[in-house]
Amino acid sequence: MAGSTLTLRLQDIALSRGGQPLVAGLNVEVSGGEALWLTGANGVGKTTLLLACAGLIAPDDGKIEWEAGGSARTPADVAAYAAHRGPERDGLTLGEELSFWQRVSGDTAALDDRLAGVGLAGRENTPVAGLSAGQRRRLGLACLMAAAKPAWLMDEPLAGLDAEGRALVERCVSEHIRAGGLAVIASHHPVALPGISARKLVLSA
Amino acid sequence: MIGALVRRELRLSLRRGSSIVLPLAFMALFVLLCGLALGGSRPELGPGLLWLAATLSILLGLERLYQPDQSSGALAQLHLAGVGSGSIAAAKAIAFALTTLLPLLLAAPLLALLLGMSGTQIAGTVLSLVVGGPALIAYASVSAALLCAQRGGAVLSVLLSAPLLIPVLIFGVEAAESYPALGLGAVQFRILAGLSLLALALGGPATVAAISANRGPA
Numbered sequence: 001m002a003g004s005t006l007t008l009r010l011q012d013i014a015l016s017r018g019g020q021p022l023v024a025g026l027n028v029e030v031s032g033g034e035a036l037w038l039t040g041a042n043g044v045g046k047t048t049l050l051l052a053c054a055g056l057i058a059p060d061d062g063k064i065e066w067e068a069g070g071s072a073r074t075p076a077d078v079a080a081y082a083a084h085r086g087p088e089r090d091g092l093t094l095g096e097e098l099s100f101w102q103r104v105s106g107d108t109a110a111l112d113d114r115l116a117g118v119g120l121a122g123r124e125n126t127p128v129a130g131l132s133a134g135q136r137r138r139l140g141l142a143c144l145m146a147a148a149k150p151a152w153l154m155d156e157p158l159a160g161l162d163a164e165g166r167a168l169v170e171r172c173v174s175e176h177i178r179a180g181g182l183a184v185i186a187s188h189h190p191v192a193l194p195g196i197s198a199r200k201l202v203l204s205a
Numbered sequence: 206m207i208g209a210l211v212r213r214e215l216r217l218s219l220r221r222g223s224s225i226v227l228p229l230a231f232m233a234l235f236v237l238l239c240g241l242a243l244g245g246s247r248p249e250l251g252p253g254l255l256w257l258a259a260t261l262s263i264l265l266g267l268e269r270l271y272q273p274d275q276s277s278g279a280l281a282q283l284h285l286a287g288v289g290s291g292s293i294a295a296a297k298a299i300a301f302a303l304t305t306l307l308p309l310l311l312a313a314p315l316l317a318l319l320l321g322m323s324g325t326q327i328a329g330t331v332l333s334l335v336v337g338g339p340a341l342i343a344y345a346s347v348s349a350a351l352l353c354a355q356r357g358g359a360v361l362s363v364l365l366s367a368p369l370l371i372p373v374l375i376f377g378v379e380a381a382e383s384y385p386a387l388g389l390g391a392v393q394f395r396i397l398a399g400l401s402l403l404a405l406a407l408g409g410p411a412t413v414a415a416i417s418a419n420r421g422p423a
């Protein structure tokens with residue numbers, strides 16, 4: 001992860017969602033070891049910007065470039081995206097869902113360690129349908145760590161979490177960034193990342 | 206990777222409980238009602254009724270093929286995790302065949318007995334379903350993948366796949382009917398096999414392209 005520095009470069013980005021123009025003429029650059037905190041009113045385009053960075057929607061205008069070690073990368077090479085609503089399916093249990101995503105990401109950590117790492121130890125048999133909002137958020141964080149990508153795109157990572165959960169997210173993000181990763185975090189609440197160079201980007205209509 | 210995806214699909218199907226039971230119950234009820242409405246045991250109608258039941262139960266399952274993974278964001282996450290659309294299409298098709306077509310194939314002989322079909326007629330119908338099954342699954346995959354991001358796409362995908370399924374249905378029934386006289390070498394069986402191969406050749410790449418186009422949020 002460290003070594004070849006990863007850079008995300010947004011040049012003159014214009015975004016829209018459902019025919020509604022949201023962001024125009026946005027220029028940002030984030031590198032490994034940095035965090036970008038996106039904030040702004042509801043519906044201003046924070047999630048849309050994250051989706052565009054993940055390559056899941058195309059910007060109307062401008063360029064989004066990922067670069068590592070001097071060569072261009074695709075979003076799928078370098079980025080992991082923790083959506084506001086996770087990919088989990090109600091029919092499965094927490095353990096089945098997490099171990100599936102571990103398997104897909106080639107993660108070799110033990111399932112129990114991953115669960116314990118996000119404060120869900122011993123919950124592997126809980127049905128996904130019975131998880132609280134905060135527990136789903138923790139599952140999303142575990143999937144994000146399992147993906148082992150240098151760039152984390154996080155949509156409202158603190159929503160629904162208790163104080164201990166918020167501290168957990170902040171600690172995990174700080175460790176990730178200290179290890180040379182980058183994070184783009186869309187959040188209404190400030191994410192406290194002590195000792196990390198974090199920039200705030202306020203999106204406005 | 207395909208194995209893990211198939212296991213996940215099978216788990217989701219079994220957990221819902223209805224995925225195996227519902228098509229079976231549907232098929233049994235359909236054949237029973239047709240038997241009653243058309244007046245008792247009519248062995249000559251057997252292949253047609255079983256093919257109709259198989260087609261309709263596949264159409265019923267279209268909605269759960271891609272739509273839940275599209276709307277939950279799982280398709281997007283699989284892409285970011287580096288899983289190719291081809292693996293996803295293959296895994297979904299295998300799991301779909303195992304949860305819709307396989308139970309139907311297993312139940313078909315019992316239902317055929319209900320209609321008073323002979324042993325060779327039953328064998329012909331089951332074999333025609335095996336040979337034509339890939340075509341049904343391939344066309345179902347394309348239409349489900351194309352419309353998984355649309356609101357109300359399930360109804361549209363039924364309308365879209367129905368015309369594609371008509372030739373398969375026609376030659377499937379013909380093949381089943383020609384089996385007692387001509388066996389597997391009947392020209393209808395060869396046409397049916399050709400239709401299946403054509404459906405795989407066209408449906409495979411089209412499904413892969415549709416997944417890639419629809420994996421993002423709607």
